[in-house]
Amino acid sequence: MLLTDAAAFRAAPDPAGTHSAACASGAFLVAPEGFSLAAQSALDNRYMASGTVAPERALAQHRGLQRALADEVPTVCFPGDPATPDAVFPNNVFATAPGRVIVGHMRHPVRQREAERADIRDFFTRVLGRTLIDLRTQAGICELTGSLVIDRARGIGYCGLSERCDPVGAAAMHAAFGLGVSFVFALAAGEYHTNVVMSVLASRALVICPEGFADPAAADAIAARYAPHVITLDRAEQQAFAGNCIALGPQTVWMSEAAADRLRPSTRWRFEDCGFRIRSVALDEIEKAGGSLRCCVGEIF
Structure with a gap:
């Protein structure tokens, strides 16, 4: 069921049953090798910096992210490619649901090249035995868990429409992830991805x-x-x-060091009151590309 009316969504019950685990069993990353700023992405991502970046610093920060996340879940990292400078944000292109790996339909050609990578697809299909659902074959633009924030245990999707996701793409993701209910709404002008303005934590708390x-x-x-x-x-x-x-995991929330440093004391208290300990990693070099920690993390369910 896809809902576009706020009142209808408010009145709708949670889908019956538990749809999957609330938290991922593993994570995958793509290294920022040859890291640079993609001019096409800058057309509709106001969070991107201008000027130059330091590739070696980005690599060092990314290695620190992998080491930190590996304390909580198994975390694999695929090599990067200078021809795909935004590949450091793989969750927009590749995502998983139980038994499936999903490939998104990206808006910009520079990001469409990422979806052509056979090694990532083969890891999920040949090594992990997942069924491939390739959304590039349908007309809608849908940048997966950038545009779609998912409450995994409840089977609810929150899909923000923007240049990076249209209604046809939203419907395609709803089916691909096997969701019970998806609430589809417009993001504010200038916002490109839903996961920049909200997050569902372990299916029990909301950041918004x-x-x-x-x-x-x-x-x-x-x-x-x-x-x-x-x-x-x-x-x-x-x-x-x-x-x-x-x-x-059920008791830890991850964000960048810059994000954690910007939190008001009252906001920190709210995370703690909801049962989450904040852990952070320095990612300021990678954030120049217009995304942050969650964008770097592909979840394995």
Whole structure:
């Protein structure tokens, strides 16, 4: 069931049963080898910096991220490619659901090249035995778990429409991930991905910045489903990528060091009150490309 009306979503019950584990059993990354800023991505990503980046510093920070995440879940890293400078954010292109690996339909050609990688597809299909669902064959633009934030245990998807996801793509992702309910809404002007303005943590808590939504009623309807376990970010916290966080376990939330440093004391207390310890990794060099920690992490369910 796809819903586009905030009142209808607020009234809809959770889908019956448990759809999958609340947290991933593993994670995958793509190294920022030959790291640079993609001019095409800058057309609709206002979070990107201008100027140059330091590739070796980006690599060092990325290695630190892998080491840190490996403390919590098995974390594999695929090599990068200078021809695909945004590949450091693989969760937009490749995603998983139980028994499946899904390939997204990216908007920009520079990112479409990432989906052509046979090694990542083969890892999931030949090594892990997953069924491939290739959304490049349908017309809708859908940048997977960038555009779609998923409450895995409840089987609920939150899909923000922007240049990076259209209604046809939203419907395709709803089917590919096997979701019970998807709430489809417009992001605020200038927002490109849903996972920059909200996150669902371990299917029990919500991190959200209402200013990231075109319609405040949409944000209110989502928050009502998780009350009282709602962590509301102000615009400054959100723009520092605090909304681009992820729970890979039931008691830990991961975000970049810059995001953690920007949190107000009251926001830190809310994470703790919801049962999450904050862990952070320095990623400021990678953040120049317009994404942060959650964007770097592909989840294995």
